[in-house]
Amino acid sequence: MASHETPFNPSLMNDEEPTRRDVILIAAGGFAAVGAAAVLWPLLDQMNPDASALSLATTEVDISHVEAGQAITVMWRGKPIFIRHRTDQEIAKAKDTPLDDLPDRLARNANLPDDAPAADANRAAKDREPWLVMIGICTHLGCIPKGQAVGDYKGEFGGWFCPCHGSQYDTAGRIRKGPAPQNLAIPPYNFASDTKIKIG
Amino acid sequence: MAHPSSYQPGSRFESWLDARLPVVRVMYDQFMVFPTPRNLNYWWTFGGILTFMLGVQIATGIVLAMHYVPTSDGAFNSVEHIMRDVNWGWLLRYTHAVGASMFFLAAYIHTFRGLYYGSYKAPREVLWILGVLILMLMIATAFMGYSLVWGQMSFWAVTVITNLFSSLDAVIPGLGTKLVEWIWGGFAVGGPTLNRLYSLHYLFPFLIAGVVVLHIWALHIPGNNNPTGIDVKTTRDVVPFHPYYTIKDGFALVAFIVLFAAMVFYAPNLLGHPDNYIPANPLQTPPHIVPEWYFLPFYAILRAIPNKLLGVIALMSSITILFFVPWLDTSKVRSTRYRPIYKWFFWAFVVTCIVLGYLGAQPPEGWYLVFGRIFTVYYFAFFLLVMPAVGLIERPRALPGSITESVLGPEAAGQTVASRSVPNPPAPARKREEVL
Secondary structure (H helix, E strand, C coil), X not given: CCCCXXXXXXXXXXXXXXXXXXXXXXXHHHHXXXXXHHHHHHHHHCCCCCHHHHCCCCXXXXXXXXXXXXXXXXXXXXXXXXXXXXXXXXXXXXXXXXXXXXXXXXXXXXXXXXXXXXXXXXXXECCECCEEEEECCCCCCCCCCECCCCCXXXXXXXXXXXXXXXXXXXXXXXXXXXXXXXXXXXCCEEEEECCEEEEC | CCCCXXXXXXXXXXXXXXXXXXXXXXXXXXXXXXXXXXXXCHHHXXXXXXXXXXXXXXXXXXXXXXXXXXXCCCHHHHHHHHHHCXXXXXXHHHHHHHHHHHHHHHHHHHHHHHHHCCCCCCCCHXXXXXXXXXXXXXXXXXXXXXXXXXEHHHHHHHHHHHHHHHHHHHCCCCHHHHHHHHHHCCCCCCHHHHHHHHHHHHHHHHHHHHHHHHHHHHHXXXXXXXXXXXXXCCHHHEEEHHHHHHHHHHHHHHHHHHHHHHHHHHCCCCCCCHHHHCECCCCCCCCCCCCCHHHHHHHHHHHHCCCHHHHHHHHHHHHHHHHHHHHHCCCCCCCHHHCCCHHHHHHHHHHHHHHHHHHHCCCCCHHHXXXXXXXXXXXXXXXXXXXXXXXXXXXXXXXXXXXXXXXXXXXXXXXXXXXXXXCCCCHHHHCXXXXX
16 A cells, blocks of 8 residues: 555656546456446346246146136146136126226236237137136235135125235226236136137 | 543553454453443443344354255245254244344334434434444345245235335336346245245345444444433543443343243244244235234335335335434434423324334224324324424423433532542543543
């Protein structure tokens, strides 16, 4: 370390700009910053979902035993998927709801464009109106809403009720009341046959 | 640091060491003869208690880690293995679990003491900010530790709290989801999440210990505040830390340990939730998710707001607002003891925190929600309206002439050194006048 007695050396304090020293300083600092960022990235990216998590991408589900009014829950990518076979009243109720009554007017359907409106037709399975396939995770803070089992309280709108913070979803899985900001998300899926759904 | 060193090496080895690493000198100056206001009451003993609790948590945590398995299949069973099979495992785990509650109890008392006596005001702003930082690190550490049990409450607490970050989707679509999946290491809370929370739960107490060192350093520059809030003026206002406060802190610590031990041995699960003895099940949310008691007021604030993003912002603000307290309070008087109007608002704030704690444990519906909103408004109004406004309009009561006068009365304080009835501060502390 330089002490107070170090003689002042004018050659180190050149007033003319830019000097060779400035260029070296900025270049060295710049390279060090790029290097640090490059080293930091693996340390951060290692936390992202790994190859084994990504490989669990698709699930096939047999729905032949699910009668109207019943629902089943299956796992896909570690998330519960709600598959509900809706009754005629439930479908009618969902269809009769004007879009203006919905807090979230987007379908949130991975099989449709992002801006598709949240009409029941865009929520239910394509050409298979009774079937509703959704990720069963409340869009508020990730709880599993009640409403899958026959005896569950299904909320004021007859769909699902989240016990954590009181969000209520209707029979098309659309948010109607409570703190959740979005409709229940619909995963990418298709009907492999009349009785089989392939999710993912 | 703030007072000149009076350390005299007692042996040739001490002299030799002092010239190379003056660690004994620092310990002597800062923890033996450190000039400390003579009027500190028992609310000042919680700093020492907190240091002890940090030590307890680190010691019990390190040995628990020797038996714990951080996998989604093994975690819950390894905790039960600790409880049933490991020698003294029940004692170690209950001490660690109850210890977290006792740690927060002491931290909250310590924080309210700082608020009441104006310990955040100049020149102790950095001291206060470091304290708030420690509180935030404690909150993160406790949350991660609770998750490791991997019971139903653990699992769903992690789910709910990590999902707070997904509220960023309302700012930049997709950002929140991406961030949450990065935190999870998957598409839902699972084994990878547990493993990283374990890694960080082991790291954070040492970060806390580091900030505690800075916190004590920042304390020893201006010295302690005191119940009158007035500055130390003469050497008669102070006593050396040892033996006066080592004994006082020690006595309070023993009393605190009696309560701690009573909880560990007679009511270890009193503050826990029975649902956490059910193994984590990602397909079933418990009917009623509640956090540990020390998070309940914040949880009530989160739920009081019907909008997800704004709820998260309110939750974060309820803690980060503490950082700004030194500048929100406009009063020229530190101690609430001399603030006739502010006093009422302060106690209303204490009651608010307790009521929010009660409401945080209730289901978010009906009157609970209404009261949750009312008290949330007061929580923030206390900082944003009361602190700036009351300081401007209030006429404080007369302050005592000195710390000594507040203890002995004006006559005694005016007496000469020779006729004093209390022990003389020893030589090192007398230097204080010159420093000030």
